[in-house]
Amino acid sequence: MxxxxxxxxxxxxxxxxxxxxxxxxxxxxxxxxxxxxxxxRKSLPFILLISSISALISVVFGWWIAEQGYPSDTLFxxxxxxxxxxxxxxxxxxxxxxxxxxxxxxxNGLYSIVVMLVLVTGHLGGNLTHGNDYxxxxxxxxxxxxxxxxxxxxxxxxxxxxxxYEKLISPILIQKCGSCHDPQQNKGGLDVTSFASLSxxxxxxEVIAQNASSSELFRRVTLPPxxxxxxxxQGEPLSYSExxxxxxxxxxxxxxxxxxxxxxxxxxxxxxxxxxxxxxxRRKALYETLELAELDPMLIDEIQKSGFAxxxxxxxxxxxxxxLVQGHSLKDLTTVNKASEHITWLDLGHSxxxxxxxxxxxALTNLTRLELQKxxxxxxxxxxxxxxxxxxxxxxxxxxxxxxxxxxxxxxxxLKRLYxxxxxxxxxxxxxxxxxxxxxxxxxxx
Amino acid sequence: xxxxxHHKPYTRRDFLTKTSLGLGAATFASFLDPTSLAxxxxxxxxxxxxxxxxxKRVIYLFQSGAPSQIxxxxxxxxxxxxxxxxxxxxxxxxQRLTGMTAGQASFPLVGHQFEFKQHGQSGATLSELxxxxxxxxxxxxxxxxxxxxxxxxxxxxxxxxxxxxxPGRPSVGAWLSYxxxxxNQNLPGxxxxxxxxxxxxxxxxxxxxxxxxxxxxxxxxxxAGKDPVLYLTNPPGVDELSRGNQIDHLxxxxxxxxxxxxxxxxxxxxxQYEMAFRMQTSVPEVMDISQEPDYIYDMYGPDxxxxxxxxxxxxxxxxxxEKGVKFIQLFHQGWDQHGALxxxxxxxxxxxxxxxxALIKDLKQRGMLEDTLVIWGGEFGRTSYSxxxxxxxxxxxxxxxxxxxIFMAGAGVKKGMTYGQTDEFSYNVAxxxxxxxxxxxxxxxxxxxxxxxxxxxxxxxxYRLTDVHGNVVKDILDx
Numbered sequence: 032m033x034x035x036x037x038x039x040x041x042x043x044x045x046x047x048x049x050x051x052x053x054x055x056x057x058x059x060x061x062x063x064x065x066x067x068x069x070x071x072r073k074s075l076p077f078i079l080l081i082s083s084i085s086a087l088i089s090v091v092f093g094w095w096i097a098e099q100g101y102p103s104d105t106l107f108x109x110x111x112x113x114x115x116x117x118x119x120x121x122x123x124x125x126x127x128x129x130x131x132x133x134x135x136x137x138x139n140g141l142y143s144i145v146v147m148l149v150l151v152t153g154h155l156g157g158n159l160t161h162g163n164d165y166x167x168x169x170x171x172x173x174x175x176x177x178x179x180x181x182x183x184x185x186x187x188x189x190x191x192x193x194x195x196y197e198k199l200i201s202p203i204l205i206q207k208c209g210s211c212h213d214p215q216q217n218k219g220g221l222d223v224t225s226f227a228s229l230s231x232x233x234x235x236x237e238v239i240a241q242n243a244s245s246s247e248l249f250r251r252v253t254l255p256p257x258x259x260x261x262x263x264x265q266g267e268p269l270s271y272s273e274x275x276x277x278x279x280x281x282x283x284x285x286x287x288x289x290x291x292x293x294x295x296x297x298x299x300x301x302x303x304x305x306x307x308x309x310x311x312x313r314r315k316a317l318y319e320t321l322e323l324a325e326l327d328p329m330l331i332d333e334i335q336k337s338g339f340a341x342x343x344x345x346x347x348x349x350x351x352x353x354x355l356v357q358g359h360s361l362k363d364l365t366t367v368n369k370a371s372e373h374i375t376w377l378d379l380g381h382s383x384x385x386x387x388x389x390x391x392x393x394a395l396t397n398l399t400r401l402e403l404q405k406x407x408x409x410x411x412x413x414x415x416x417x418x419x420x421x422x423x424x425x426x427x428x429x430x431x432x433x434x435x436x437x438x439x440x441x442x443x444x445x446l447k448r449l450y451x452x453x454x455x456x457x458x459x460x461x462x463x464x465x466x467x468x469x470x471x472x473x474x475x476x477x
Numbered sequence: 478x479x480x481x482x483h484h485k486p487y488t489r490r491d492f493l494t495k496t497s498l499g500l501g502a503a504t505f506a507s508f509l510d511p512t513s514l515a516x517x518x519x520x521x522x523x524x525x526x527x528x529x530x531x532x533k534r535v536i537y538l539f540q541s542g543a544p545s546q547i548x549x550x551x552x553x554x555x556x557x558x559x560x561x562x563x564x565x566x567x568x569x570x571x572q573r574l575t576g577m578t579a580g581q582a583s584f585p586l587v588g589h590q591f592e593f594k595q596h597g598q599s600g601a602t603l604s605e606l607x608x609x610x611x612x613x614x615x616x617x618x619x620x621x622x623x624x625x626x627x628x629x630x631x632x633x634x635x636x637x638x639x640x641x642x643x644p645g646r647p648s649v650g651a652w653l654s655y656x657x658x659x660x661n662q663n664l665p666g667x668x669x670x671x672x673x674x675x676x677x678x679x680x681x682x683x684x685x686x687x688x689x690x691x692x693x694x695x696x697x698x699x700x701a702g703k704d705p706v707l708y709l710t711n712p713p714g715v716d717e718l719s720r721g722n723q724i725d726h727l728x729x730x731x732x733x734x735x736x737x738x739x740x741x742x743x744x745x746x747x748x749q750y751e752m753a754f755r756m757q758t759s760v761p762e763v764m765d766i767s768q769e770p771d772y773i774y775d776m777y778g779p780d781x782x783x784x785x786x787x788x789x790x791x792x793x794x795x796x797x798x799e800k801g802v803k804f805i806q807l808f809h810q811g812w813d814q815h816g817a818l819x820x821x822x823x824x825x826x827x828x829x830x831x832x833x834x835a836l837i838k839d840l841k842q843r844g845m846l847e848d849t850l851v852i853w854g855g856e857f858g859r860t861s862y863s864x865x866x867x868x869x870x871x872x873x874x875x876x877x878x879x880x881x882x883i884f885m886a887g888a889g890v891k892k893g894m895t896y897g898q899t900d901e902f903s904y905n906v907a908x909x910x911x912x913x914x915x916x917x918x919x920x921x922x923x924x925x926x927x928x929x930x931x932x933x934x935x936x937x938x939x940y941r942l943t944d945v946h947g948n949v950v951k952d953i954l955d956x
Contacts, residue, residue: 342525346525404844448844
């Protein structure tokens with residue numbers, strides 16, 4: 032009804048009357064304890080009457096505005112706090128008129144409670160209008176620290192083992208839709224609390240389909256909010272992040288088993304999911320996800336003695352960046368092999384490295400960058416590195432590799448950049464490899 | 478040669494104040510890579526990056542004199558439309574003028590003098606003067622909202638290089654050498670190449686100096702000509718063997734002196750003598766570009782075979798990068814178009830456009846662009862209003878620090894991006910300002926250094942490149 036929508040919005044205006052008047056009355060009650068100010072007592076019943084009337088109007092308007100989409104928790108307490116203030120104010124008015132019978136102690140006690148209710152309810156009302164951290168936004172540091180909620184703890188889940196449905200989609204559906212669409216209420220025959228029941232759909236048929244655009248669930252939550260079919264009809268609608276995520280999920284291949292790690296490649300979602308849902312699905316570098324014990328310094332020394340420069344990736348990192356010291360000849364790589372788990376960047380470029388010695392690198396399972404430019408490595412040698420699961424960058428410029436050998440690299444699922452300038456590799460060969468590895472950039476040179 | 482001479486020494490004060498921590502750090506660090514002992518930072522934190530770096534080396538193509546952003550990168554149709562009209566006071570907001578235009582009666586706006594187009598998939602805006610750069614526009618990250626308080630060249634370049642308008646502080650390259658060490662024992666970690674015979678604003682060796690850091694971290698200028706490094710080669714009659722013996726004996730004397738006085742500069746001097754000895758072989762080798770294939774010469778343009786030109790220096794920069802030099806800085810003067818903008822700007826870009834682009838392409842095809850950071854830019858921008866009579870053929874633009882453009886390519890920066898916006902008059906920054914301190918903080922960040930943690934204690938307090946300022950510009954970082 033238009034009347035409700037229109038007048039409901041006057042609640043924030045009208046409500047200032049009872050607030051101001053009740054507090055004024057309380058102050059008068061306190062000040063009137065002084066003999067010279069006793070006259071103030073005479074005004075009290077009038078003030079309390081106006082307070083109660085305006086409180087009544089506020090409550091009615093408030094009841095109407097409550098339907099216009101506010102967070103349910105805060106709304107609940109604010110609503111009933113307001114009703115309590117109305118009740119208290121009315122009692123106070125009655126009590127103030129019968130001043131001789133009503134004991135001053137009870138009166139003052141009740142008034143104190145009502146004033147506290149006004150403050151709390153009023154604050155909640157402010158939160159409803161402006162948001163929970165409205166007052167804290169510009170508060171001095173020592174104040175905001177005191178009130179700071181613990182940042183949503185980041186879930187230490189491994190993105191490869193957790194599913195999108197379980198960790199992200201299901202909680203959203205249960206929170207926003209579950210009050211009506213659960214096994215008990217089962218509105219419209221739809222139960223969103225389990226994947227099986229979600230897939231079954233409701234009375235009108237399936238709600239999740241091949242993709243987002245043919246999904247009835249998606250259609251309903253993205254309708255204009257005043258549409259009669261809009262979901263959810265009451266309470267908070269789905270947020271921007273939730274809708275974006277829902278759309279992505281409905282368009283993905285495996286709804287039930289799709290892993291969180293698949294979200295890495297999306298450009299917007301990881302940041303949004305981190306911000307709003309506290310789940311970190313951003314793509315992580317290997318050295319951030321893997322834990323390793325530090326390598327024995329003696330071993331590092333040994334590697335250095337055979338002509339390699341060894342540095343940790345950064346100050347305390349167990350991961351190593353190993354390169355051949357300029358000008359040293361490459362003897363053999365067996366010492367390097369001893370740090371097989373720790374070496375993540377390896378530079379053997381511009382050396383006499385050949386296929387045979389390259390074989391040793393197959394054991395360096397955590398390699399992410401491998402530089403083999405201007406060496407004797409050719410197509411056969413590439414077989415040795417075909418199983419490096421985390422390799423992201425491979426430099427083969429100036430070697431004898433060709434299109435044939437390139438196919439040895441088709442199982443390097445993490446490979447992102449391949450440098451093959453000044454080799455026998457052609458554009459056709461590169462494109463063929465990219466069919467297997469769609470995220471791969473092949474740099475053929477200028 | 479024994480590397481341990483690079484080990485920063487203990488003064489008595491150090492010993493008394495930092496015994497346990499210091500001794501521990503000294504011994505542990507020696508287990509690690511010998512080449513990084515060059516940067517044994519007892520006052521600094523650690524002897525390597527604070528977190529995983531994206532870039533291992535930097536090639537900084539510094540365009541001295543201040544290239545006009547309006548005519549090269551940031552065209553403004555409003556200026557063209559309002560050509561001849563006065564710069565509105567609401568835009569100028571009382572910005573100070575230099576002595577060169579303060580005497581002008583009027584400040585007529587003048588639009589960009591060259592055609593602009595958008596290039597590549599990223600749609601980067603570039604003027605017709607930079608066709609080669611336009612070809613690789615998708616590799617570049619433009620920052621259009623750079624700003625500085627400096628209004629004249631010397632303070633401005635000093636600000637960019639050292640983090641302060643007042644001279645005396647170490648340059649970026651020196652800080653990096655101090656914080657990260659060197660990757661190559663035979664070449665300095667910080668090399669400077671200045672284009673020969675260019676007229677323009679003067680450059681001083683303090684722009685690549687070490688300030689108060691130990692002198693082994695200073696930049697070494699390689700010159701075009703017979704002797705790339707002055708006083709490096711042996712004089713006639715002195716051969717390598719006798720020079721080696723001389724240095725050994727000199728070292729013995731220096732050690733004695735050091736034992737008595739414990740002056741850190743003695744160690745620095747010894748280190749540099751030894752480095753010089755190794756450089757006698759390594760420098761001629763790296764400076765010799767005669768063995769490059771023809772297609773490389775073609776890529777860099779016709780100037781590349783003339784030693785001392787910007788093109789030749791770009792090619793050298795690539796060679797130095799291949800050898801592991803961490804910080805290579807090129808200076809190219811002559812961008813200070815106070816007059817004859819239409820005539821001289823094209824001459825400048827003719828010298829720099831093709832080689833800069835060629836350098837980036839060359840690094841990319843060798844797989845080096847993914848861990849090398851290339852920076853191109855000057856010390857400030859130029860005014861939207863004309864200097865000199867606007868109706869003259871030879872008008873110019875004055876200095877302007879409130880907004881200017883820089884571009885970067887390579888390790889860790891987003892490709893095909895334009896960050897920040899200026900207002901319609903190219904006078905003030907409208908969105909996402911990047912101050913020089915922010916830029917330097919980001920530069921250090923890309924090399925794995927937390928700019929707030931790389932410090933050096935001098936005159937009683939800790940200094941850092943960004944002093945007490947600077948925020949890393951996270952939006953241009955690639956993941």
